[in-house]
Amino acid sequence: MPNPDTVPIAPAGGKLGVLIPGMGAVTTTFIAGLEAIKRGIGKPIGSLTQLGTVRLGKRTEGRSPAIRDFVPLARLEDMEICCWDIFEDNAYEAAVKAGVLEMSLLEQVKEPLEAIKPLPGVFDQQFVKRLHGTHVKTGGTKMEQAEMVMEDIRQFQKRSGVSRMTMIWCGSTEVFHEADAVHATLKDFECGLRQNHPEISPSQIYAYAALKLGIPFANGAPHMTTDMPALLELARQNKVPVCGKDFKSGQTFMKTLVAPGLKSRLLGLQGWFSTNILGNRDGEVLDDPGSFRSKEVTKSSALEHILQGQLYPDLYRDFYHKVRIEYYPPRGDAKEGWDNIDIFGWLGYPMQIKINFLCRDSILAAPLVLDLVLFMDLAQRAGMRGIQEWLSFYFKAPMHAPELYPEHDIFIQLMKLKNTLRWMRGEDLITHLGLEYYD
Numbered sequence: 382m383p384n385p386d387t388v389p390i391a392p393a394g395g396k397l398g399v400l401i402p403g404m405g406a407v408t409t410t411f412i413a414g415l416e417a418i419k420r421g422i423g424k425p426i427g428s429l430t431q432l433g434t435v436r437l438g439k440r441t442e443g444r445s446p447a448i449r450d451f452v453p454l455a456r457l458e459d460m461e462i463c464c465w466d467i468f469e470d471n472a473y474e475a476a477v478k479a480g481v482l483e484m485s486l487l488e489q490v491k492e493p494l495e496a497i498k499p500l501p502g503v504f505d506q507q508f509v510k511r512l513h514g515t516h517v518k519t520g521g522t523k524m525e526q527a528e529m530v531m532e533d534i535r536q537f538q539k540r541s542g543v544s545r546m547t548m549i550w551c552g553s554t555e556v557f558h559e560a561d562a563v564h565a566t567l568k569d570f571e572c573g574l575r576q577n578h579p580e581i582s583p584s585q586i587y588a589y590a591a592l593k594l595g596i597p598f599a600n601g602a603p604h605m606t607t608d609m610p611a612l613l614e615l616a617r618q619n620k621v622p623v624c625g626k627d628f629k630s631g632q633t634f635m636k637t638l639v640a641p642g643l644k645s646r647l648l649g650l651q652g653w654f655s656t657n658i659l660g661n662r663d664g665e666v667l668d669d670p671g672s673f674r675s676k677e678v679t680k681s682s683a684l685e686h687i688l689q690g691q692l693y694p695d696l697y698r699d700f701y702h703k704v705r706i707e708y709y710p711p712r713g714d715a716k717e718g719w720d721n722i723d724i725f726g727w728l729g730y731p732m733q734i735k736i737n738f739l740c741r742d743s744i745l746a747a748p749l750v751l752d753l754v755l756f757m758d759l760a761q762r763a764g765m766r767g768i769q770e771w772l773s774f775y776f777k778a779p780m781h782a783p784e785l786y787p788e789h790d791i792f793i794q795l796m797k798l799k800n801t802l803r804w805m806r807g808e809d810l811i812t813h814l815g816l817e818y819y820d
């Protein structure tokens with residue numbers, strides 16, 4: 382008997398188109414990884430959709446299916462990629478330049494990577510000061526540029542025969558901007574597109590094009606794209622899911638692991654200083670103060686929300702939090718992050734924690750791209766629309782309803798994500814109460 386509480390989910394039949402503005406380090410690491418995994422020469426480490434399980438029912442039942450068997454997700458073999466970039470390099474050339482993956486691996490996936498050639502990007506240097514794009518759409522108003530992107534998408538769909546699509550922004554970080562009057566309503570925004578309003582960014586033009594065509598949109602970068610009323614109105618109107626922003630991959634990931642632990646033991650925080658060195662193109666873009674400001678804002682908000690100084694004034698009211706990113710070319714994508722955490726315990730006695738994370742930015746981000754693409758497609762087929770808060774797990778600054786505060790604690794985020802999957806399939810939500818085992 383089918384469970385009457387199950388959410389109707391359209392099957393994942395046919396091919397899934399993955400639309401990616403920005404084909405740099407993260408995107409090429411994702412695409413090369415997909416090809417390597419399909420050929421059995423690599424494993425999807427870090428991906429919840431590929432390796433994660435979800436416990437169902439009581440602990441005594443022993444039911445923990447793989448997530449990909451529990452909910453109908455698109456298969457990796459059924460994914461077709463379409464990218465835009467402001468430079469002409471194909472995915473193989475861009476991956477070589479990004480310098481994340483070893484040549485011995487790239488050579489084995491050279492053919493499919495070479496076949497992915499980016500379409501000319503929508504670009505405005507006012508929003509990414511450090512790049513001088515040469516492969517860009519020229520002429521026309523911002524509305525006409527959005528129409529060009531829509532036409533690109535239609536042509537890709539025709540060429541590849543995909544039945545569904547999802548878009549994920551993996552382009553450079555745009556300069557910090559806050560929502561303006563032009564972002565207030567869809568009508569204002571469309572009027573702004575026609576009048577080339579300077580406050581409408583390229584990422585918003587891609588997002589508009591996607592949402593207009595009923596395609597889900599996820600934002601992997603820290604700038605505001607869909608965090609504004611006009612595009613949320615369009616998402617609701619066209620029944621499309623959106624989520625963002627800024628992949629939670631490295632230092633903030635560590636922060637959201639450690640901070641909930643300190644809070645759980647009621648250990649106080651006096652200060653948290655985070656710095657890192659990074660030498661890839663992302664680092665170069667973030668060397669511009671406007672782009673860095675976008676990152677600073679998303680990186681800074683997690684601690685305040687997790688520690689809730691208003692509820693715990695003795696512990697977290699006045700801590701000092703500073704975040705730095707230093708562009709240092711010799712390191713390329715192999716970022717190194719340092720955290721110095723000044724904490725205090727019983728009777729206020731001070732202690733220190735030091736974290737030195739020698740990570741690889743794109744290796745950490747690629748599985749998040751995969752999961753987001755698959756979960757956004759699932760959300761669309763399950764009839765979910767607007768902000769997908771259950772995907773907060775993946776972001777430094779999760780989008781949320783205006784009356785709520787964002788949930789940053791990674792353990793709560795994971796529980797929320799898995800409970801959403803249980804809810805979709807009509808399974809009991811897991812509260813971890815557990816009293817029934819001791820009756």
Ligand SMILES: NC(=O)c1ccc[n+]([C@@H]2O[C@H](COP(=O)([O-])OP(=O)(O)OC[C@H]3O[C@@H](n4cnc5c(N)ncnc54)[C@H](O)[C@@H]3O)[C@@H](O)[C@H]2O)c1
Pocket residue numbers: 402403404405406407408465466467468479502503504505509512550551552553554555583584601602603627628629630631661662663666742743745746
């Ligand atoms: N761990 C991570 O790597 C990580 C974590 C969080 C967020 N991010 C964000 O993800 C994004 C991608 O990171 P990356 O390391 O791949 O950066 P990258 O610089 O290697 O790649 C970005 C690409 O976007 C292209 N681009 C810029 N503006 C564009 C436009 N308007 N249209 C089309 N293409 C455009 C650039 O030419 C470049 O190839 C950045 O915004 C970064 O801040 C990355």
